Amino acid sequence: MDKWSVLYSGIFLFLLLNIPSALAASPTPESVYIPFLQCLSNFTHSSDQVSKIVFAQTNSSFSSVLQDYIRNARFNTTSTTKPLLVVTPLQEPHVQGAVICAKNIGIQLKIRSGGHDYEGISYVSDQPFIILDMFHLRNITVDVKNEVAVVQAGATLGELYYRIWETSKVHGFPAGVCPTVGVGGHLSGGGYGNMLRKFGLSVDNVIDAKIVDVNGKILDKGSMGEDLFWAIKGGGGASFGVILSYTVNLVAVPEIVTVFKVIKTLDENQNVTEFVFQWQQVAPHTDDRLFMRLLLQPVSSKVVKGKKTIRATVMALFVGGADEVVTLMGKEFPVLGLKKENCSEMSWIDSVLWWGNFDNATKPDALLDRNVNSASFLKRKSDYVQKPIQKDELEGIWKEMIELGKTGFVFNPYGGKMNEISSDATPFPHRVGNLFKIQYSVNWDEPGVDVENNFLSQARKLYSYMTPFVSNSPRSAFLNYRDLDIGTNSFGKNSYEEGHVYGVMYFNDNFERLVKIKTAVDPDNFFRNEQSIPTHPVIAGSESGAGKLLHSSLRWKLMVKMILLLIVGLFI
Ligand SMILES: Cc1cc2nc3c(=O)[nH]c(=O)nc-3n(C[C@H](O)[C@H](O)[C@H](O)COP(=O)(O)OP(=O)(O)OC[C@H]3O[C@@H](n4cnc5c(N)ncnc54)[C@H](O)[C@@H]3O)c2cc1C
Numbered sequence: 001m002d003k004w005s006v007l008y009s010g011i012f013l014f015l016l017l018n019i020p021s022a023l024a025a026s027p028t029p030e031s032v033y034i035p036f037l038q039c040l041s042n043f044t045h046s047s048d049q050v051s052k053i054v055f056a057q058t059n060s061s062f063s064s065v066l067q068d069y070i071r072n073a074r075f076n077t078t079s080t081t082k083p084l085l086v087v088t089p090l091q092e093p094h095v096q097g098a099v100i101c102a103k104n105i106g107i108q109l110k111i112r113s114g115g116h117d118y119e120g121i122s123y124v125s126d127q128p129f130i131i132l133d134m135f136h137l138r139n140i141t142v143d144v145k146n147e148v149a150v151v152q153a154g155a156t157l158g159e160l161y162y163r164i165w166e167t168s169k170v171h172g173f174p175a176g177v178c179p180t181v182g183v184g185g186h187l188s189g190g191g192y193g194n195m196l197r198k199f200g201l202s203v204d205n206v207i208d209a210k211i212v213d214v215n216g217k218i219l220d221k222g223s224m225g226e227d228l229f230w231a232i233k234g235g236g237g238a239s240f241g242v243i244l245s246y247t248v249n250l251v252a253v254p255e256i257v258t259v260f261k262v263i264k265t266l267d268e269n270q271n272v273t274e275f276v277f278q279w280q281q282v283a284p285h286t287d288d289r290l291f292m293r294l295l296l297q298p299v300s301s302k303v304v305k306g307k308k309t310i311r312a313t314v315m316a317l318f319v320g321g322a323d324e325v326v327t328l329m330g331k332e333f334p335v336l337g338l339k340k341e342n343c344s345e346m347s348w349i350d351s352v353l354w355w356g357n358f359d360n361a362t363k364p365d366a367l368l369d370r371n372v373n374s375a376s377f378l379k380r381k382s383d384y385v386q387k388p389i390q391k392d393e394l395e396g397i398w399k400e401m402i403e404l405g406k407t408g409f410v411f412n413p414y415g416g417k418m419n420e421i422s423s424d425a426t427p428f429p430h431r432v433g434n435l436f437k438i439q440y441s442v443n444w445d446e447p448g449v450d451v452e453n454n455f456l457s458q459a460r461k462l463y464s465y466m467t468p469f470v471s472n473s474p475r476s477a478f479l480n481y482r483d484l485d486i487g488t489n490s491f492g493k494n495s496y497e498e499g500h501v502y503g504v505m506y507f508n509d510n511f512e513r514l515v516k517i518k519t520a521v522d523p524d525n526f527f528r529n530e531q532s533i534p535t536h537p538v539i540a541g542s543e544s545g546a547g548k549l550l551h552s553s554l555r556w557k558l559m560v561k562m563i564l565l566l567i568v569g570l571f572i
Pocket residue numbers: 071110111112113114115116117118120121122134153154175176177178180181182183184185186188189190191192193236237238239241242243244480481529
């Protein structure tokens with residue numbers, strides 16, 4: 001061989017090694033639709049059925065199917081990347097098929113249940129992808145005798161609450177306050193609501209689950225084993241498989257519960273600083289039937305025109321009667337000034353509607369409405385507070401909030417049941433020692449990149465300002481308050497290190513166990529997203545992610561072609 005042949009062979013070899021991953025990165029709607037449909041038809045009753053559950057980009061319903069479960073207008077623009085296909089399974093075998101077929105074709109699968117992910121990662125990606133949309137799988141079976149319910153992943157929290165109420169007036173379930181949130185994302189990410197001090201997180205009340213694993217097998221608690229069952233109770237379902245359903249324990253609620261709302265404003269001489277300071281002493285330590293959420297917002301002053309001030313709102317649920325909570329607050333929190341006339345007694349299901357900001361005459365069937373969300377642009381972030389913030393520090397925070405202009409806080413008190421569950425009982429680690437969780441919250445209605453950058457940057461500035469007052473090493477975050485600012489994964493050589501950055505913030509010491517489980521159940525990292533649990537580089541072997549996904553028979557064909565070319569090249 002002369003030096004030219006050596007050079008040519010070198011180039012061919014280079015191409016040989018690189019073409020598979022180049023091909024894997026560029027499937028098109030055309031190249032995916034037919035093979036996917038053909039493959040999926042093996043898992044449906046008829047080819048007629050398969051064409052009814054797969055929406056291609058050219059389908060006239062594509063946009064509406066895609067948009068039905070978008071809850072953040074930031075990811076609803078013409079420049080937002082679109083899936084090549086949306087698959088909407090009607091039955092469990094369709095989910096098995098979707099996993100197997102996406103894996104065979106070598107394309108990323110994004111799983112969506114309620115679509116409430118704050119960063120839209122259930123329906124947006126910078127890689128070509130298919131959405132597996134679970135909204136049809138929404139059956140709920142309530143068994144009051146055994147005090148359990150089986151709820152499919154595509155059901156909403158509102159539907160779950162409604163079906164429980166329909167069957168029993170003295171049972172409920174501890175989960176989020178927004179009724180359109182999906183069970184699949186909410187429970188697999190932990191899930192909390194206004195009964196967390198009494199009953200813990202949603203996942204503390206999960207007793208079984210059904211998932212489709214990376215091989216397309218349906219597993220329950222018994223067949224998936226303790227580790228995987230532990231992982232999908234707060235570790236994020238999307239790293240491990242597709243959640244089909246959870247079995248949950250119902251909790252006992254009294255026939256009458258109490259809600260109240262108290263509002264104080266800084267510039268009306270209502271001593272907001274003292275109020276918030278005392279809230280920190282009371283809310284995380286009081287009777288565990290009482291959940292007092294505190295909202296802090298910069299608002300326009302009613303006293304001085306054109307000036308901003310801080311408004312503090314307490315929204316509370318007491319799982320009991322009004323007299324009792326008025327007496328309790330009189331003793332523990334006199335600054336609140338709570339009187340009986342400030343309280344409303346109602347059924348638990350009406351309290352769900354009250355927390356959902358429905359008009360006070362709304363009937364429970366409003367919880368079945370899936371189209372109630374307004375479509376704002378929004379950004380959320382989270383933090384945990386472990387020691388009370390001092391009064392002068394609070395005053396500094398008010399000043400910063402007023403200067404920034406729009407970003408507010410929601411303080412969610414912990415304590416109660418949260419202190420009784422060990423931090424490794426589930427992947428969710430933020431238990432004893434945490435006084436409250438902060439949600440940073442900013443919504444806006446105007447489209448545009450500049451507007452967006454302005455609001456993102458003010459949320460980030462406030463987050464940075466809060467550094468001295470919140471948890472550190474690691475600075476903790478709540479998975480369900482998805483925030484891509486804290487790190488993302490690019491699935492390259494440093495996937496584990498990248499995953500470690502956000503992983504320890506979401507899961508603290510539970511991160512390593514999640515990595516071990518991930519590596520065991522999905523070593524090729526098929527189930528991945530911007531913030532999924534990475535595989536362990538040593539245990540999993542050197543090759544990771546996308547490259548491995550290319551269908552092996554396709555890779556063989558390519559190799560044979562390249563070798564033939566190489567031989568021809570050597571002879572001319
Ligand atoms: C208005 C609003 C109110 C909220 N209130 C609360 C609250 O009170 N308490 C609280 O804890 N959180 C709350 N959240 C956050 C919410 O719990 C999370 O966004 C949750 O992940 C949403 O679940 P989803 O199924 O609707 O979301 P999706 O966007 O569908 O999914 C979220 C994540 O879960 C994955 N996933 C979804 N379904 C499955 C499945 N079947 N199998 C495997 N992975 C799956 C997705 O791939 C994605 O990574 C709220 C969010 C919004 C927008």
